[in-house]
Amino acid sequence: MPKEIKKNALDKNFAKYLIAWQKKDGRHHLPWQINRTAYRVWLSEIMLQQTQVSTVLIRYQEFLKRFPDLRSLAMATVDDVLSEWSGMGYYTRARNLHKCARVVMSEHDGIFPSDPVALEKLPGIGRSTAAAIAVFSYGQRAAILDGNVKRVLARVWGIEADLSKSAETKKLWTHAETLLPKKPDDLVAYTQGLMDFGATFCTQYGPLCLSEKSPKCPFNKDCVAKALGKIEQIPLKVKKVKVIRLDMNWWIAIQKNKVLLEKRPNQGIWAGMWSFPEKFNDVLTKKGQPMQKVSHVLTHRRLTIQPMMLDLNKQKVVIEPNQQWFVFEDALALGVPKPVRTILLNLIQVRDGV
Ligand code: SF4
Structure with missing residues (x-):
């Protein structure tokens, strides 16, 4: 089959396969999936950026106990927020949480905007996080592209380019947007599916397809990295910054x-x-x-x-x-x-x- 046709078919079916996988094997009971408000989704997204899920599961609930809503967070001092964040590292996240809460209170009447472009203008919110908040809280049509998603797309489509280069990332963003499901009702399952699949199945080290006993990957037949035997080489590893x-x-x-x-x-x-x-x-x-x-x-x-x-x-x-x-x-x-x-x-x- 010519490469171009196969690629188009995969583009067309990617969301369908992923949603089916998410419904059956994805995560459905994470605390931030329950009572999804923009505040709860935003907090979970920021915490998950550089902290493992097992830690976030505990710290998320503790944080919500101390700051149950945006107002309480905005009213707190930055020291209070840093104190609650203590031990999770990457403290810029905590300072930005506090700043962002104050900006949303003062400039958006205490309600997170639903437009991903407006969300991205808030302190500490990047494009992918803005999209996640917009999809999960407001059902907006927006693509996420964090490290896990980049890896999944790179492997499935066999992208060997250096994804740390902005031109390559830009292409991947465009690709991610074309993959979004048509039906608005599917957006949440699709976005959650991307997160879950990257975090639990197509992981950075030891993706489940490499283990004999694992369930079948939904992209088993289409995955270019697998077909080429390059799963461990894709995405390309860029040289680490010297410590x-x-x-x-x-x-x-x-x-x-x-x-x-x-x-x-x-x-x-x-x-x-x-x-x-x-x-x-x-x-x-x-x-x-x-x-x-x-x-x-x-x-x-x-x-x-x-x-x-x-x-x-x-x-x-x-x-x-x-x-x-x-x-x-x-x-x-x-x-x-x-x-x-x-x-x-x-x-x-x-x-x-x-
Ligand atoms: S076959 Fe392996 S590398 Fe390819 S998408 Fe599935 S889990 Fe990832």
């Missing part, structure tokens, strides 16, 4: 059972979050006692942190305007990065003699 090693000193200043934290600058690692000072009074730091080193991995950095304990009970200390003394438990309740949290928990254990 930089970074050494840091943190000064753990303690006075009257309180610990000194400082608000980090709004740019750079852990922007705007509370952390231990990296610089401190030169005279006082001479008395610093090294504590156990802490390692922490960020997207492009591997940090080795040397915490230095400073017992300042009898010292007069002048602190900077961005610094503040906190009772340990209050410090823990702030939006603090994971290594700060680890050190604070250790300090509490030592204080309580655990």
Whole structure:
């Protein structure tokens, strides 16, 4: 069969096969699939961007308990939101959630717009997330194209191009749009199907079609990557950005059972979050006692942190305007990065003699 005709047939049937698969084998009971409001869908989409589903399942419910609706989120301080987000990493997401909630309250009367183009203008919402919100909350016709979907389309159509290049991504967006089902009623199952299929079947490593006992892939006969024996080569893996090693000193200043934290600058690692000072009074730091080193991995950095304990009970200390003394438990309740949290928990254990 000529390649062109086969490709057209696949374009035509892709949505049909995917919807049938989703209805039978897709996910139907995720918390954000129940009572689908734009707020709940948006929150789940942002959380799922860089966090595993198993973690999101827990944290999503906790977040909703603290901020049950857009208004409560917009009224909170950014520190409250960061504190609830603590431990999930990629804190820009939390800051953007807060910003976005405020913009929707002030510029859209507290209601998320239904138009994907308007949604994409909101802080922290990219094109694919905007489409997901528009489809799931408002039944709009829009295509999603996150990392999972790119992989599925690339494999099924055997696209070997470098998808990190914007020209290639643009072509894929156009393709994704042509694949949308005709019937509006099918859009939710189709979009959910794309997400589910990429997350549970055509996974990055070990897609189920490679396992003998797995159920049959709905695209078994059509998948070009499979036919070419190139499943593991598609999509093309681009060179990873080099990870930089970074050494840091943190000064753990303690006075009257309180610990000194400082608000980090709004740019750079852990922007705007509370952390231990990296610089401190030169005279006082001479008395610093090294504590156990802490390692922490960020997207492009591997940090080795040397915490230095400073017992300042009898010292007069002048602190900077961005610094503040906190009772340990209050410090823990702030939006603090994971290594700060680890050190604070250790300090509490030592204080309580655990
Ligand atoms: S045959 Fe394998 S690679 Fe192709 S779509 Fe199915 S699961 Fe993915």
